Amino acid sequence: MVSAIQNHWIFTNPTILYAHFQSVESPLSFAQKFAEAFKVLKH
Incomplete structure (x- = not known):
């Protein structure tokens, strides 16, 4: 879940x-999912 998106x-x-993410699962599983999602971001 994305809990916040903000511009500081x-x-x-x-x-x-800045995007804040949260999840209720093992930290390793969350980190793996986040790493996969992060690959699609472009500048």
């Missing part, structure tokens, strides 16, 4: 967004 810095270029 108003005047940055490019815009920097």
Whole structure:
């Protein structure tokens, strides 16, 4: 679950967004899923 998406810095270029994720499962399983999802992000 994504619990928050926020921009801490108003005047940055490019815009920097922070995403907060949470899950109820083993930490290793969560880390593996996050690593796979992170691969699709582009700049």
